[in-house]
Each structure stands twice: as C-alpha cells, then as structure tokens.
Amino acid sequence: MEYFKCPKIQYEGADSKNPFAFKHYDANSLIGGKKMKEHLRFAAPYWHVMRNALADPFGEGTALMPWDDGTNSTENALNRVDVFFEFLDKMGIDYYCWHDRDIAPELNNLSESNKALDSVVAKLKEKQKETGVQLLWGTACLFSHPRYSQGGATTPNANVYAYAAAQVKKALECTNELDGLGYTFWGGREGYATLLNTNMKRELDHLAQFLHMAVDHAKKIGFEGPFYIEPKPREPSTHQYDSDSAACLNFLREYNLLDHFYLNIETNHATLAGHTMEHELTVALNANRLGSIDANQGDELIGWDTDQFPTDIYLTTQVMLKVLEMGGFKTGGLNFDAKRRRESHDPIDLIHAHIGGMDAFARGLKIAHAIRQDGRLSNFVKERYATFDSGIGADIESGKVDFESLEKYALSQSEPKIASGQQEMLENLINEYI
Ligand code: XUL
Ligand code: CO
Numbered sequence: 001m002e003y004f005k006c007p008k009i010q011y012e013g014a015d016s017k018n019p020f021a022f023k024h025y026d027a028n029s030l031i032g033g034k035k036m037k038e039h040l041r042f043a044a045p046y047w048h049v050m051r052n053a054l055a056d057p058f059g060e061g062t063a064l065m066p067w068d069d070g071t072n073s074t075e076n077a078l079n080r081v082d083v084f085f086e087f088l089d090k091m092g093i094d095y096y097c098w099h100d101r102d103i104a105p106e107l108n109n110l111s112e113s114n115k116a117l118d119s120v121v122a123k124l125k126e127k128q129k130e131t132g133v134q135l136l137w138g139t140a141c142l143f144s145h146p147r148y149s150q151g152g153a154t155t156p157n158a159n160v161y162a163y164a165a166a167q168v169k170k171a172l173e174c175t176n177e178l179d180g181l182g183y184t185f186w187g188g189r190e191g192y193a194t195l196l197n198t199n200m201k202r203e204l205d206h207l208a209q210f211l212h213m214a215v216d217h218a219k220k221i222g223f224e225g226p227f228y229i230e231p232k233p234r235e236p237s238t239h240q241y242d243s244d245s246a247a248c249l250n251f252l253r254e255y256n257l258l259d260h261f262y263l264n265i266e267t268n269h270a271t272l273a274g275h276t277m278e279h280e281l282t283v284a285l286n287a288n289r290l291g292s293i294d295a296n297q298g299d300e301l302i303g304w305d306t307d308q309f310p311t312d313i314y315l316t317t318q319v320m321l322k323v324l325e326m327g328g329f330k331t332g333g334l335n336f337d338a339k340r341r342r343e344s345h346d347p348i349d350l351i352h353a354h355i356g357g358m359d360a361f362a363r364g365l366k367i368a369h370a371i372r373q374d375g376r377l378s379n380f381v382k383e384r385y386a387t388f389d390s391g392i393g394a395d396i397e398s399g400k401v402d403f404e405s406l407e408k409y410a411l412s413q414s415e416p417k418i419a420s421g422q423q424e425m426l427e428n429l430i431n432e433y434i
Pocket of ligand 1: 099139184185186230232266294305337
C-alpha cells in the first residue's frame with residue numbers, strides 16, 4: 001500500500017517548478033569536498049511524522065492518517081513502521097528519532113508496554129537493515145502520562161522516580177539494540193509549576209543522580225553514543241531546569257556529568273528562552289558541547305512552541321555557519337522536530353513540509369560555505385581583536401599582567417581610539433550571499 005502519493009523526491013535544480021522536487025538539496029553533490037547529505041544528516045522525528053494528530057489547545061486533531069486503525073494496539077504500531085519507512089524512502093532521509101511511546105503503545109503495565117516495545121524494535125531493526133536508515137537518537141517520553149505530571153526524574157514521588165528510571169533503562173536498551181547514535185533527555189516536566197511546593201535543590205540532586213545512573217547503565221550494556229540534553233525554558237512546566245544552553249552546561253559541570261553529555265539545540269526552544277538560535281549554538285560550541293540540532297522555527301507572533309518547519313534562509317545560514325565552524329556533526333544531525341500547521345491535514349503535506357525544510361538547510365549550507373570561503377566576515381572578527389595579538393593585549397591573554405601593571409600602562413597612554421563595529425556593513429555582506 002502506498003500512502004504518500006508522489007514519486008521519490010529528486011533534485012531538479014533551482015529553476016524547477018515541480019512541487020515534488022528539491023530545488024537546492026542535491027544529496028550527493030559536494031560542498032567543500034563533502035557530500036551535502038553528510039553535512040546535513042537529516043533526521044525525521046517519529047512523533048511528528050507518525051503520531052501528531054495536529055490538535056491545538058482549542059481543538060482536536062485534524063491530521064488524516066488512513067494507515068492508522070485508531071487502536072492503542074501493538075498491531076497498529078507495527079503497521080505504522082511500514083508507513084514511516086515509505087516516508088523516509090520517498091524523502092531520501094537517512095536518519096530518524098523516536099520516543100519509546102511514539103513507536104509502541106503504553107499498555108496496562110510496564111512489563112506489557114516493554115513487550116510491545118520489543119516487538120516494534122524488532123521490526124524497526126529489520127527495516128533499518130533493509131534500508132540502511134540509522135537511528136540518530138532515542139528517548140523516553142516522561143511527560144505525557146499523568147504519573148509524570150509532577151516530573152519524572154524530578155518528581156516528589158519516589159515510586160514515580162523508579163518508574164521513570166525503568167522506562168529510561170528500557171528506552172536506552174532499545175536505542176542500543178537499534179545501534180542508535182545517541183540518546184536524548186528533554187525534560188518537559190523536569191521543572192516546577194510553583195516554587196511554593198518545590199524543593200529545587202532536592203529535585204536537581206535527584207535529576208543528576210538519574211543521569212549518572214543512565215551513564216552507568218550505558219557502560220553496562222555497551223552503549224557508546226553520547227547523551228544529549230535538549231534545553232527548553234518552559235512549556236509545559238512554568239520553569240524547566242534545563243532552561244537554556246548556559247543553564248545546562250552549568251548543571252552538567254556542577255554535577256560532574258560534562259564528559260558524557262552534549263547539547264541538542266532546538267530553534268524554537270532558544271526563542272522561548274529569549275535567545276537567538278545563533279546564541280544558543282555559540283554557547284554550546286564554546287564549551288565544545290554542540291552535539292545535535294532539532295531543526296525548526298517558531299512564529300514571531302505566537303508565544304509558544306509552534307514547532308514550524310524551518311524556511312527562514314537567514315536562520316538556516318546562521319545554523320550552518322556554526323555547524324561548519326565546529327567541523328561538522330559527529331554523531332548528531334538535523335532532526336526536523338517540526339509539525340505541519342493544523343490546516344495542513346493531508347499526508348502529502350508532510351512531504352511538502354520536509355522538502356521545504358531540506359531545501360532551506362541546503363541553501364543555508366551553500367551560503368554558509370560561500371561566506372566562509374570569502375573570508376571577509378571571519379577576517380573582520382579576527383581584526384577586531386587584533387590589539388590582543390601583540391603588545392599589552394598579548395600580555396593580557398597570556399596572563400602576564402595584574403591590575404597594577406595595567407594601571408601603569410593605562411596611565412602612560414592617551415585616550416584609547418576604538419574602531420567601528422560596522423554591524424550594518426556586515427549585514428550587507430551576509431545579504432550579498434543570501
Ligand atoms: C518538545 C521537544 C521534544 C524533544 C524530545 O518541545 O522538542 O519533542 O525533542 O523529547
Ligand atoms: Co525537540
């Protein structure tokens with residue numbers, strides 16, 4: 001049965017008017033000696049592609065899913081796997097990501113749910129083998145079920161904590177079984193609704209202990225991929241502990257976890273934190289902890305996580321400048337944690353949405369590469385700090401100075417002359433390429 005009524009999406013070039021073709025993403029073409037698909041490492045999220053009914057806070061789901069029989073059964077879950085792989089094949093997407101509860105149903109108790117998971121994982125494994133598709137990362141859903149309403153690893157209830165640990169243990173084992181390249185923690189409920197009822201210190205200690213147990217278990221089962229933390233400031237909680245890149249890095253350092261964790265940065269989460277994506281990526285990169293990216297974008301007028309497909313070329317350019325600066329992804333990739341608008345209810349809209357996101361990132365890649373080749377931008381930044389390359393500046397950077405020697409130097413000099421920051425000139429330079 002074919003559910004996505006379109007041919008396999010191919011590259012036709014910028015002049016093509018075919019809505020079922022890439023205009024910019026040419027998987028095997030080389031940019032700076034490396035294939036586009038290796039630079040971009042696109043991944044599809046199981047939760048949005050297969051499970052998002054497109055409900056919003058004011059209305060039920062609209063998405064048409066002719067493959068889905070509407071039951072919470074393992075059989076239905078197994079059927080979805082074929083549809084998902086049809087989708088990946090049509091799109092030419094090589095990686096995917098899941099939550100345990102996206103791929104398999106939560107049943108009457110933990111052991112039944114685990115059994116369902118095992119059957120679906122066995123089928124996913126077959127499909128991966130058949131197609132060469134790889135699991136970019138797995139994760140456990142510790143935010144949907146009512147038991148997690150007050151947190152998973154930060155719950156005030158020890159029995160819930162144990163349940164959450166059991167669920168992560170299983171999800172990690174399934175990720176390992178599928179040769180997953182990484183494992184993600186996004187703590188939607190790992191925060192608080194009000195500090196009136198919250199012992200923040202105790203919750204953070206519990207969370208750190210939870211993550212240490214995950215690291216220990218990974219060692220035990222031979223899972224080598226990195227762990228990722230995905231920052232987000234709020235929604236659904238009022239405050240989420242892993243609120244932004246800086247907060248995550250501080251938490252990981254404080255609790256001695258930094259060796260095992262990288263960050264998975266999502267654009268719409270950066271925006272909710274009051275930062276740009278560029279800022280969040282830069283903070284992670286400076287700590288050598290940029291691991292993977294959830295590629296989406298928010299809406300300028302709506303104040304929540306709208307998870308839209310990335311279409312903004314300025315944004316994709318900024319993202320790819322950072323990815324190239326870091327020397328490319330290692331285990332990570334660009335996971336489209338994005339959903340269609342509620343009005344776009346046809347299965348075919350999933351195809352259009354991903355074509356748009358992939359082309360937008362292909363353009364971002366080409367533009368970022370050209371800007372780096374041109375060199376004017378990086379030269380400008382280098383020049384801007386030139387006073388630190390010799391003389392007193394070099395003494396400062398090598399730690400040879402103290403306040404007394406700097407005072408002596410300042411007293412011997414006339415008023416410093418500073419150069420213009422030239423923001424507008426640099427914005428023009430970027431637009432030359434966009
Ligand atoms: C929620 C979100 C999650 C994570 C995985 O905002 O981004 O889907 O990516 O749990
Ligand atoms: Co995400």
